[in-house]
Amino acid sequence: MADFLEVYGKYLFSKLAEENPKLMKGIHSTFDMLLNIQTAIHTEVLKLHTDANPPRFEE
Numbered sequence: 001m002a003d004f005l006e007v008y009g010k011y012l013f014s015k016l017a018e019e020n021p022k023l024m025k026g027i028h029s030t031f032d033m034l035l036n037i038q039t040a041i042h043t044e045v046l047k048l049h050t051d052a053n054p055p056r057f058e059e
Contacts, residue, residue, distance in 0.1 A: 023044060042054040
């Protein structure tokens, strides 16, 4: 299962980077993405869906 998750994570990250280059600017790894998901992704979700309630991460 761990191998599958690693392969899937790499695939998902590469697809996100390919489909959303502006959102992924300055993000070079899955770890970077997780650290910046609140500003990089959730902000865009809220622009499209003003009633959305994405989770907030504490540092």
